[in-house]
Amino acid sequence: MQKNYRRCISCRLTAPKESFLRVVRSYPDDQIKVGSGMGRSAYLCPDKNCLEVAQKKNRLRKSLRINVPEKIYSDLGKQ
Template sequence: MNKEKKVPERSCIGCGAKREKKELLRVLRSPEGLWEIDPTGRKNGRGAYLCPDPECLRKAEKRRGLQKSFRMEVPAEIYRRLQEELERLAK
């Protein structure tokens, strides 16, 4: 009974690459309707995963990745705020 623990994988909504969950950032829409990046991956709400690369966020915006993941319209302002937060986390 030497079972290896399965590592959870998720796909990036920008580039589509499959990676370990802990390597990706979680974009969260809370039950109150707030959008944010959840570095812990544990906050309550619906989430989508994104590589910690600003280019992947640009690809996600072009491919409408958040709209598809959350099945709703996402204003361009949300992408701008997420871009700022992503840059802040990179520092």
């Protein structure tokens, strides 16, 4: 993978990380948030379909290894 490229957790598309929405499980407090921050992160296209797939298949939970509150999905939907 090229430097600074990331993969969407839903459609597996790779693109520069700036073009994705980022969800981060912050360290060490395990807060899930959208945007920047230190910790384990997952990337998602700013696309309604990818968001729906991620939600239906619990992709965020799998890649962040923690339960993701519904609010995160609605926050992502707004972005």
